[in-house]
Amino acid sequence: MANCLLLLGALDKTREPNRDGPINQGFKKTVAFLRFSQGRSTRTSFLILDAQSVKNTDTAENSGYDGGKKIKGIKRTLAVDNQGLPQGIHVTTGDVSDRDAASSLLMLHADQFDLVQRIMVDGGYTGDKFASLVGNSIGADVIIAKQSDLKHGHVTPQRWVIERSFGWLEKCRRLWKNCERKLHTSTMMITLAFLRFMLKRH
Incomplete structure (x- = not known):
């Protein structure tokens, strides 16, 4: 199975991603199933x-410095449901703010x-501008995780879910750092890693 997924990834690496392509369609159908x-x-x-900043290797062409996390590389932004299943993946350079990437x-x-009613984020996404954009783009309300919990090192159950999803990616050695030259290839490798995990686990 892993070899098949890597082959599919190789086929898609040569061009910009097609949201209606076989890998993305298979990914969406697996999540729905x-x-x-x-x-x-x-x-x-x-x-x-939430977002995760990841260091680049020497092979990566796209890079930016995340001043908050002191990391030069890329930023992976994920949207997951309450079980941690990925609903949206977006990769930018590290210098893009969390709010802009989201x-x-x-x-x-x-x-x-279009059915989403609420989005939970941490304190890095506060502000009327982001809340307005969410409301205007998908008609959802923004919920900020309790700062008191975050300040004392406690993670709310919902926030723990997305931390676990990022942890799933880290089980794939290729994703410990960003090895891909292009951002769309990084997105594809994350998609394949999640797809492999879901097929293997379920």
Whole structure:
């Protein structure tokens, strides 16, 4: 299975990603099937959103410095449901702010987020501008995780879910750092890693 996924990834690496291509369609159908098998709607009404900055290797062409996390590389932004299943993936250079990266993700996937009513984020996404953009783009409300919990090192159950999703990616050695030359290739490798994990686990 892993070899098949790597082959599919190699086929898609040579061009910009096609959101209607076989890998993305298979990815979406797998997520929908897993949600349905758990007795839930195939599309979520609740998202948890966060970003992870990752160092580049020498092979990467796209890079930016995340001043807050002191990391030069790329930024992976994820939107997951309350089970940690990925609903949206977006990769930018590290210098893009968390809010701007999240805004781009939501606009790119707006057509599949039309049922989303609430989005949970941490304190890095505060501000009326981001809340307004979320409301205007997908009609959802923004929920900020309790600062008191974050300040004392406690992670709310919902926030822990997305931390676990990032942890799933780190089980793939290729994703410990960003080895890909292009941002769209990084996105594809994350998609393949999640797809492999979901097929293997379920």
